[in-house]
Amino acid sequence: MLSPQASQIRRMFSSIAPRYDLLNHLLSLNVDRSWRRQAASLLADPLEDRRGLCLDLCCGTGDLLVEMARLGCARIVGSDFSHPMLTLGREKLAKRNLQRRVQLLEADALRLPFPADTFDGLAVAFGLRNLESWGDGLGEMWRVLKPEGRIVVLEFSRPTLPLFDRLFQFYFLWILPRIGKGISGHDTAYRYLRDSVQEFPDQARLCQLMKETGFAEVSFRNLSGGIAALHWGVKEGRPTE
Template identity: 40%
Template sequence: MNEQSKPVPESTTHFGFRDVPVGDKQKLVGQVFTSVAKSYDLMNDLMSFGIHRLWKRHFVAISGVRRGDRVLDLAGGTGDIAALLKPVVGDEGEVVVGDINAAMLSVGRDRLTDRGLVAGLRWAQLNAERLPFPDNSFDAVTMAFGLRNVTDKDRALADICRVLKPGGRALVLEFSRVQSELFGKLYDFHSFKVLPKLGQLFAGDADSYRYLAESIRKHPDQATLKDMMERAGFGRVEVRNLTHGIVAIHRAYKF
């Protein structure tokens, strides 16, 4: 076989602790979230000891979002962040909830409709790496517990920067690197020994919960994500650790 006829090795990425072809990750992640869509809030409760609700409130509180703003909430899932943002932007503003997974969007739309949150909300199935919006479209872009599942994070961050208006803010809330060694050991035990068993018990799905724990460990730590956001074109990137760094908020600006 000559050099020209040799097959080109396919590039790989991580899916939890497994290496998979880049082209397969989106489908595999989609299968996980289709499986857990109806138990997504339970999943977050199990992963965070229920504290995720406080993290999300703080996330929105420091977002700088104001009445009349147009906000894109990526990986909007079951609508938790959108429900917190909508009263802030008011009737004059708009929240666009974007998620790649149709099952998650369906659960979120139904849930917020049942709560009477309809006007000023749009729902869009989309890929965060290729946002279907013009440049300079949004005052803020939020993304909670979604970036770690994106295949090409650099591309997604660059596209988030593109669709922000000058002066706009990007906020990422994500599981990160625990700062306390003792607390980290306890959290690892919970994540890898307890969480899959709870997932099996309450949702009948240990594998999806095991993947979610693994995906957290493969996600860039606080400093690395800060560097990635700066390379994507953001300025004044700020990092806030919550609960010993179990999660971190990265807030950045487009200048």
């Protein structure tokens, strides 16, 4: 059962689904494609392993899944709780003949229907921020990863240069919500994006949160001057009894 807040987030993503890809590429001037490619490349080892199994959590319309599938031969699962997002993802995969290697599943990221120690690699792109509890979300990711399994988190972050940060804030506060509303017809979704990015932990705090969850070898790399960042880590420990 989803909480009222999660149900509202699901309704919001479902209503913007038809315009989601267009807006992503437009608002980021297409840079989001390169960010996802870099996220997938951090999972190259498990993706290149024929026996590997990888998860794209909060997969949306499947852009990251396509990048992951391009890189290797592992089996891949994409999960999301928005049916319209998954429907678009299914069409995208079919167009690229990837439907056999990539399975899509409708599921809440905080209650994944997988046993512990299932995946060799896990990526989440612009998904963690939307979960009701980032800590619980990371905990669930930790649970479903195998020991030695790798997590990759792609999220908006904080630009490192003060002047660039101010320009970016101006764009994010004033321009992005207006373009978002104009194209998606949705009043709140792109204001929500702005607010959720402001609340989300910066690079150092996210590293800390990942370490507190139990991930080891945690590190990050800024993308486009820190507009976004890639964080990664490894699940240490033994298989769950």
